[in-house]
Amino acid sequence: MGRTMALxxxxxxxxxxxxxxxxxxxxxxxAVFMHxxxxxxxxxxxxxxxxxxxxxxxxxxxxxxxxxxxxxxxDANTVKYIVEQGKRYGVKYIxxxxxxxxxxxxxxxxxxxxxxxxxxxxxxxTAYGCIGCLSSPMxxxxxxxxxxxxxxxxxxxxxxxxxxxxxxRGVSARDVAQYVLGQLGADGALWSAVEYGGSYxxxxxxxxxxxxxLLTIEAGGTYGLVEPDETTLEFMKGRAKQPFEPVYNxxxxxxxxxxxxxxxxxxxxxxxxxxPSFTKLLAEVVGKPIQQAYVGGCTxxxxxxxxMAAEVLKGRKVNPDVRLLxxxxxxxxxxxxxKEGLVxxxxxxxxxxxxxxxxxxxxxxxxxxxxxxxEIGTHPRNLPGRAGTATSIFLASPYTVAASAVExxxxxxxxxxx
Numbered sequence: 001m002g003r004t005m006a007l008x009x010x011x012x013x014x015x016x017x018x019x020x021x022x023x024x025x026x027x028x029x030x031a032v033f034m035h036x037x038x039x040x041x042x043x044x045x046x047x048x049x050x051x052x053x054x055x056x057x058x059x060x061x062x063x064x065x066x067x068x069x070x071x072x073x074x075d076a077n078t079v080k081y082i083v084e085q086g087k088r089y090g091v092k093y094i095x096x097x098x099x100x101x102x103x104x105x106x107x108x109x110x111x112x113x114x115x116x117x118x119x120x121x122x123x124x125x126t127a128y129g130c131i132g133c134l135s136s137p138m139x140x141x142x143x144x145x146x147x148x149x150x151x152x153x154x155x156x157x158x159x160x161x162x163x164x165x166x167x168x169r170g171v172s173a174r175d176v177a178q179y180v181l182g183q184l185g186a187d188g189a190l191w192s193a194v195e196y197g198g199s200y201x202x203x204x205x206x207x208x209x210x211x212x213x214l215l216t217i218e219a220g221g222t223y224g225l226v227e228p229d230e231t232t233l234e235f236m237k238g239r240a241k242q243p244f245e246p247v248y249n250x251x252x253x254x255x256x257x258x259x260x261x262x263x264x265x266x267x268x269x270x271x272x273x274x275x276p277s278f279t280k281l282l283a284e285v286v287g288k289p290i291q292q293a294y295v296g297g298c299t300x301x302x303x304x305x306x307x308m309a310a311e312v313l314k315g316r317k318v319n320p321d322v323r324l325l326x327x328x329x330x331x332x333x334x335x336x337x338x339k340e341g342l343v344x345x346x347x348x349x350x351x352x353x354x355x356x357x358x359x360x361x362x363x364x365x366x367x368x369x370x371x372x373x374x375e376i377g378t379h380p381r382n383l384p385g386r387a388g389t390a391t392s393i394f395l396a397s398p399y400t401v402a403a404s405a406v407e408x409x410x411x412x413x414x415x416x417x418x
Contacts, residue, residue: 002250100330182279296327300378
């Protein structure tokens with residue numbers, strides 16, 4: 001049997017001919033992403049980081065969890081500290097609040113590429129696998145990578161999810177990814193790489209593939225990969241910060257498990273509280289009243305996500321008992337939405353559109369819920385306390401979120417889509 005792309009990327013990073021699952025390898029890292037936790041920068045100082053990062057062009061800082069303008073003095077001090085320390089350590093790429101969500105920016109601005117190895121301080125760093133980059137989250141140990149440029153990994157087995165077919169009208173990539181997550185469960189991919197393939201996956205844009213890669217962590221997966229194809233390479237033209245050589249599977253890769261899914265008859269899906277892997281048919285929760293709807297986050301702030309929402313909202317009004325927040329993934333995506341007239345659609349519908357950042361995903365800025373409130377959104381997590389204490393969060397596609405905002409209750413979007 002041949003080698004998977006995950007093993008081949010790690011072998012190349014470790015400068016070894018080949019590796020097998022279960023090995024411990026030390027690899028050279030191509031990119032390090034740091035978001036908002038100032039305590040990790042303080043830890044960086046404690047281990048000797050006053051000398052600076054290993055490579056100022058390979059470390060990227062983006063305090064994306066904070067509002068486009070700091071909401072309070074504490075946040076203002078945090079952002080100021082992060083930016084000042086980044087400059088002090090020689091970091092070249094520092095994205096200020098309002099430029100976007102770091103995971104989108106890492107791919108959009110070419111800080112990662114097919115075949116690269118990346119780590120990040122945010123748990124959803126598996127996102128960059130959408131272009132064939134081996135990316136994984138880290139906690140405090142990321143400060144050691146910032147200092148040395150090296151990281152250790154245990155080489156993983158790979159689960160292959162083969163997705164075929166064409167979805168019906170009103171069923172999006174988020175519905176499919178939500179279904180896959182439900183099939184895997186909260187620990188179904190524990191310490192494994194998950195590779196997504198098949199005709200359906202390769203029909204998607206890079207941004208829609210990112211939903212699958214990013215949600216891999218919610219099944220316990222270490223990496224979420226899509227093998228590069230022409231769509232990937234076309235997307236990467238003029239973006240990557242350096243020349244790259246993609247890594248592909250051997251012709252007969254050895255997988256620990258193969259899951260085959262046909263999406264031709266798939267119905268809209270929803271994640272119910274209290275965690276993302278609790279997937280149900282949307283039909284099971286239709287009619288539940290909501291107080292807030294949210295299109296944004298790192299699994300719903302892309303230009304295609306906003307197009308889906310606008311398709312439902314055009315010519316309609318948000319229910320007066322609902323707040324609808326639209327938060328673009330990056331400033332570039334925001335600009336594209338303006339050019340396409342999407343922002344005007346949102347404004348006419350009565351939605352609130354903000355500059356690009358993480359939005360109300362983590363109770364840090366706008367969009368917190370009152371006790372007893374229910375939200376439906378496109379973001380990746382619905383854990384207790386995510387947007388308030390005594391609240392409920394449902395996760396769904398942009399179609400479903402927009403339709404629910406109009407009706408004031410969880411709604412099947414196909415009633416609005418001819």
